[in-house]
Each structure stands twice: as structure tokens, then as C-alpha cells.
Amino acid sequence: MNTLEAIRNRRAIKHFDPEHSLSEAEERSLFEATILAPTSFNIQHWRFVVLRDPELRSRIRTEFGNDQSQMTDASLLVLFTADMKAWQKQPERYWVNAPKEVAELLVGWxxxxxxxxxxxxxxxxxxxxxxxxxxxxxxxxxxxYQSCPMIGFDIEKVAELINLPDDHVMGPMVAIGKGLKDAWPKPGQLPLEEIVVDNSF
Known part of the structure; x- marks a missing residue:
């Protein structure tokens, strides 16, 4: 599958096979790809909380997650967080393989x-x-595999459950797994003419 194909085919899937598991190699492959995503100053401040405990996932679903079945049924449930103070924490490590003058410049900025x-x-x-x-x-x-990004949960309560550090921020979850049902039809895309602006509004 090429990149444009993957973009066109990706849809938010709501129903996953609860009996399916990802292999350790597949999971590692997913995260190895994910950490290639760009970050400002190459800070890489994301922290991925993999929600593995079935009881924890069930509690999030029933108490704080609006009973979204993908929270318990997906093969992989990843809560995205980020360290807002990562820029202060040994910033030279983000540029360890860069030429010395480049590393010093970026770390200095x-x-x-x-x-x-x-x-x-x-x-x-x-x-x-x-x-x-x-x-x-x-x-x-x-x-x-199919996926579903989710923000429909009680952010404060889930932050407490995972002991989110004070200097971290919460983001959405992503469920990954083997979808059981097709996505709903595309609800509608705005025309490019309405959303692409040349030079200024």
C-alpha cells in the first residue's frame, strides 16, 4: 500500500475483534514508525501509555469513556501524552548525532x-x-489493521488513573486492531475551494 492509499483508506473503526492480538514484532514495528513523526527541535516529547491491563481498560470504558467498546476490544490501546518540559531535560541528547555546530545552535535556541x-x-x-x-x-x-482516534473520555479522571506527571499533557487515545465492521460512509468533505486560501484571508 502506498502512502496516499493508506491516507484514503484510513477510517475511524468502532468495532474490533476482542480475540485478536498483535504480535510483539507488529507492536514494535508500529512504535518504531510512530517515533519517526516530527517534533519541534526534535524534542520527541511524546510519551505513549500502552493500556494493557484489561481491568484498567474496562474501568476507563465503563466509568470514564462513554462505554466505547473499542477501549476494551482493540488489540492495542495507546494513550498519547507529552512531556511539556522535555526541552529542559538534557536537551543535548536530541541532537547527539548531529554535527557539533548544528547541535550547539539548536540546543542553544x-x-x-x-x-x-x-x-x-x-x-x-x-x-x-x-x-x-x-x-x-x-x-x-x-x-x-484498523484504528480509531478517541477523545471522548474524562481526561482528568484518566490522568489520575495513569498517574500523569504534573509537567505532562494529555492527548487522545488511539485504538488499533482487527476491525469487524466497515466504517460509516464518509460524512462529507468540505470543498478545497472553501478551505484552501492563497496568501491571506
Whole structure:
């Protein structure tokens, strides 16, 4: 499958085979692809919480997740979070393989760019989460699996359940697995003429 095909075929699937499991190699392949998603300054501040415990997944579904069956039935359930302070934590490690002058330049910019701009730190974290989510879903499509991004859950309660650190932000979940039903028909796309603007509004 080529990239455009994967983009066109990816749909939010709501019903998964609860008996299906991903192999360890497939799961590793998915995450190895996901961490190739871009991040500002190559900070790589996403942190992927793999929800494996069936009891935890069931509790999230019934108490905090609007009874979405994919939370318990998908082969893989990944909660996307990001460390908003990753730019402060040994930033030189993000450029360890770059030429020395490039590494020093980028690491030197990182602090002034983020310092005192909490809104930007949060925005960058969420942008990175979004790119990683799409990368994961397209990688799953390539492996012949279906996916579903989800934000319909109680963010604060789930953050408590996973002991989310104070300097991290919560993003959506992505369910991956073997779909049992086709997606609903495409609900409708806005025409390009309505959403593509040249130069200015």
C-alpha cells in the first residue's frame, strides 16, 4: 500500500475483534514508525501509555469513556501524552548525532524559544501528539489493521488513573486492531475551494 492509499483508506473503526492480538514484532514495528513523526527541535516529547491491563481498560470504558467498546476490544490501546518540559531535560541528547555546530545552535535556541511561554510548551506538545497519532494510524493501515482516534473520555479522571506527571499533557487515545465492521460512509468533505486560501484571508 502506498502512502496516499493508506491516507484514503484510513477510517475511524468502532468495532474490533476482542480475540485478536498483535504480535510483539507488529507492536514494535508500529512504535518504531510512530517515533519517526516530527517534533519541534526534535524534542520527541511524546510519551505513549500502552493500556494493557484489561481491568484498567474496562474501568476507563465503563466509568470514564462513554462505554466505547473499542477501549476494551482493540488489540492495542495507546494513550498519547507529552512531556511539556522535555526541552529542559538534557536537551543535548536530541541532537547527539548531529554535527557539533548544528547541535550547539539548536540546543542553544531551545531554551529561549520555550522559556516563560507555557502556552507554547502546551501547544508544541499537542502538535507533536497529533503528528505521532497520524503516523501510528497510517502505520497500522499499512500493516493491514484498523484504528480509531478517541477523545471522548474524562481526561482528568484518566490522568489520575495513569498517574500523569504534573509537567505532562494529555492527548487522545488511539485504538488499533482487527476491525469487524466497515466504517460509516464518509460524512462529507468540505470543498478545497472553501478551505484552501492563497496568501491571506
Amino acid at each position: 531551545m531554551g529561549p524559544f520555550h522559556e516563560g511561554r507555557e502556552w507554547l510548551q502546551r501547544d508544541e506538545a499537542q502538535r507533536s501528539i497529533g503528528m505521532a497519532m497520524q503516523t501510528l494510524m497510517l502505520a497500522a493501515q499499512e500493516l493491514g
